[in-house]
Amino acid sequence: MALFGKTKADVDAADKKTLGRGVFRKCDVCGVTLRAEDFTANHEVCPECGHHYRLSGEAWAELLLDPGSFEERDLGILSRDPLEFTDSKRYPDRLVASRKKTGLEDAMMVGEGTMAGRPVQLGAFLFRFMGGSMGSVVGEKITRMFERGTEKKQPVILLSASGGARMQEGILSLMQMAKTVAALRRLREEANQPFISVLLNPTTGGVAASFALLGDVNIAEPQALIGFAGPRVIENTIRQKLPAGFQRSEFLLEHGMVDIIAERSAMRPTISRILSHLLG
């Protein structure tokens, strides 16, 4: 339950070196070189091969919600170091370095806005920050988002992209799974509001094994890696190579774990239509 090996294409688009004077960008998957703005205009999906690169939290809010309607909530909640965890770096130093590198406070953005005029709660994992790992801050923000949805009787949309629990916060990270799922249950039972879970690449470990697969509707982006255990862990356990496409969105659709695979450009209309069907 932690970070798993990244493929070359998984490296965050924001970290990419652009060619020339920042004008051109090469797709790692199909090799095509296009103007950087062609990627940006296409919401970080390669116009040539359709590979979905990572989108920032703000870009997601812009893509899914009515223009200018998004307001971020619960800013200024920061991690501490209750375990005094040190690997090659002290955890507090790692946090400072991640904040500096990404300009983010932690791996979760939550807020509210409207989608086709309907008020919704929106959350997005920020994979760039320590692989989107869920520690106390991420758990707290998600819980508050579900609680706000319950209180205001609004649907919740959460975009997951995470390697799982944050190892550096140990058992406290594990408990965020229980905390967030309990809050999700209240959204359902007390407010009778839907939870739309959007699964992005990758969604694994403790994030997959808590709320991410519990959407009233689960929507995955194409080719996203989604699973409990990382492929490397499974290969080491069963001592055999995994079949092609294993744990990808299409595999989950086939096995009945997700409702819909939606390309990024179809995400907003897909969610919007579901909410209309459920809520009128």
Place this chain on the structure above:
Amino acid sequence: MAHLEFEKPIVELEERIRELKVYGIRDRGMGGEISKLEERVVELQAEIYGGLTIWQKVQLSRHPDRPYFLDYVERIFDDVVELHGDRAYADDAAIVAGFATFEGRSVAVIGHQKGRTTKEKVRRNFGMAHPEGYRKAMRVMELAGRFGRPVLTFIDTPGAYPGIGAEERGQSEAIGASIALMSGLRSPILATVIGEGGSGGALALGVANRVLMLEFATYSVITPEGCASILWRDGALAPKAAEQLKLLAPDALRLGVVDGVIDEPRGGAHREPDEAAAALKDAIRRELTELERMSPDELIADRYAKFRAIGVTEG
């Protein structure tokens, strides 16, 4: 009897004393020798058990002779009826679930079960459940909830099984769904970590009103081996990772993750299983008596508040 490296001096000396007692019973001259050795055992125990390292305690949580779920069930409960299967795919022997009597009241008992013999270890999959294991547990919990029967869970797993079938059948969903079900259950839930509390596979049975831990149990987000292989690409550095993870019972208590720690017999539960079971039984009685005073709504609110408060942040 199997034993760990650090237990050897004690176990060997104890063996020696037993032998002397059997063969030297009529030889009065042996008396002095035996009592000298017995003194030495006491010293050795104080020295070894008094100074256990973190890694040695982790090893105790996985001791091959450590009492497993069913060893406790046998000693604590009566009138056990085991229920099988998830009604969808299979009966997962890595989790045992059913109803039993605890001091006159019916309760649901659910736990991870490890095997003792090689054959049983394989059958129980080393206590690593597949989705159908969690779904069986959920079925029994739901039933207990409907009839207001308390749910007692016993956690002892290295983790949920990481395999192809497990992923195909929705390991993530099963664990998440079990957490959700427990958070809304209308009867009292008491969870006890009796051995290894391995990540999501443990938490799937762990969303309780009260969570207890045996003294030498562990509760962790990842195994020390897994942690070491991620951090240093070397599973052999597990002892070092164990020190970082703060996975022992006193740590979990300090971090607010468990509500109480149950002392084990000196040197670990495997040395005196009856004594360990008696201590566990006392703890269950105490906690259950308190929880039974709460209404279903209070129980759900209590559980929510308990987990809502876990986590350390600033700002």
